Amino acid sequence: MNDHSSRPHHSPDRTTEPVVRRIVTLRSRHRLGPVQIVGRLGMAASTVHAVLVRCRINRLSRIDRVTGEPLRRYEHPHPGSLLHVDVTKFGNIPDGGGWRFVGRKQGDRNREATAKRTGARHAHYEPNVGTAVLHTVIEAGRPSPG
Structure with a gap:
């Protein structure tokens, strides 16, 4: 038995x-x-x-469309062992809209008003609306459930 x-x-x-x-x-x-x-x-x-x-x-x-081979996924042993980071730079839009939306004259006025409010100016005292940088972090190595 x-x-x-x-x-x-x-x-x-x-x-x-x-x-x-x-x-x-x-x-x-x-x-x-x-x-x-x-x-x-x-x-x-x-x-x-x-x-x-x-x-x-x-x-x-x-199945991979190009090669016809089975897809091979990768997994990492513990959370946080593989991170994917994307950095994207965006131009800040002045209060009231930028020149492409409201026209050159109104866009310049909006840029000036935003610079006056924020105090952002170039070395030559031109209004500087600037840019914003977005960082995105994705944990890519998580094992699949099941």
């Missing part, structure tokens, strides 16, 4: 390696579904689907 695995020792009806390679080739090169592969190989759709699931290419979204 010892515990042992119920897995079979051998599977004589398992799909042969050349057939598996042919199914994988049709899937990756031609992006065919199980039913289209069945039409070319003349076997059961459930068999083709089982092979695609076993090879982890049963969904076309898991």
